[in-house]
Amino acid sequence: MHSCKGCSRTRITNMAENKKDLPPTAEVTMNGNLENGFNDNPLMPWFGMDIGGTLCKLVYFEPKDITNDELNSEVETLKNIRRYLTRNSAYGKTGHRDTHLQMNDVVIRDRRGTLHFIRFPTSEMGNFLSLARSKGLTNLGNIVSATGGGAYKFEEDFIKEVNMKLAKYDEFDSLIKGMLFVEANSRTECYYWANPTDDTLCAKVNYDFSNPYPFLLVNIGSGVSVLAVHGPDNYKRVSGTSIGGGTFLGLCCLLTGCNTFEEAIELATGGDNTHVDKLVRDIYGGDYERFGLPGDLVASSFGQMNSRDKRSKVSREDLARATLVTITNNIGSIARMCALQEKIEKVLFIGNFLRVNPISMKLLAYAMDYWSKGTMKALFLEHEGYFGAVGCLLQCNEVPPQS
Ligand SMILES: Nc1ncnc2c1ncn2[C@@H]1O[C@H](COP(=O)(O)OP(=O)(O)OP(=O)(O)O)[C@@H](O)[C@H]1O
Ligand SMILES: CC(C)(CO)[C@@H](O)C(=O)NCCC(=O)O
16 A cells, blocks of 8 residues: 655545555545545645543644645645644633643654644533634545544534534543653653652652563543553553642532633642641640541541631631642542552553642652552653544554444
């Protein structure tokens, strides 16, 4: 099958000419993709979408090795899309490009280019599809790789609104493939927090993840999934909890009247959870020494809020902080039990709950270290919420999509 470097839309004619070389069940569409959505070198533009319960992540591969021939034969819509995506960092009212995460000089399917990372709320899918339509995506009739629950939920909408077929990939296959690719292509991707409880000494330190297996992958999205990963294609989902990033945001909005994740994190940064939680020392007057429970440990999350007097004194900031600490500690505790059960020492925390959220990362780092007596290590990745989107972009040339 034809798959030369430097070809994108020029392959339209070539693919059609080579139709006789294709397997008997595969049909070529007008744009050169195969009817079953599987192609060894799909046409540009290359997108990977992870449509989650809260956020939709879109990864766009911008080819940087375009030849003059290719540029001349490229359809106008494709040029416009490239310009629009790469010259802006805000799209509509709620779309953002995380320019600090951009990855230059990556090679995918023998093409060299830049990966761009874009996100918008999944609740804005209708507006996203209208925008895509207004930019001419309908004319391309392309197939887009997608993962996450929304790849199933919105499949019909993509066909109806933008004439796009989704090639669907499993969210955890995508997550693992994406994180391994990004980690291998960025030397500063993986890190841990040194001295997480000491504000003056606390620092992000690079971690060499070149010998990764086995590791526990804790994906903190709207909900939480815990995967034990033993090899690139060898993993199992060992646990999960519905008390995740969506719970934090939902409860925080209810308790403080805030409206965005950024606002919730800002409030939490200025708050003190000890005004809300009941600590071991509130119960014991100090440490519970016999069982090694220090006095400043939370004994009961929100445990002071049964008192009318205490309620009248807490601030929105305190409530936001207590919500963040409660959710984070619960996830940390589940992660630690899973790591223990699976006999795994490296615990990698990812997902957009950790976006702009050093409080939770440091809490997780401290809790994993403290409760495991130094045997487990909490690790983090810079592209925290984008691995599913990268993974499904990568898979569209190597794995047939799901039906
Ligand atoms: N700008 C934002 N808007 C909303 N939530 C955000 C934002 N930034 C970070 N978050 C946090 O990230 C969480 C979503 O994370 P992520 O995108 O990894 O999951 P998802 O794919 O939407 O969910 P799931 O995988 O469970 O379907 C939210 O619940 C919230 O806690
Ligand atoms: C349903 C998914 C997998 C969607 O990404 C995620 O939100 C999740 O793992 N939720 C937790 C479900 C549970 O195990 O209780």
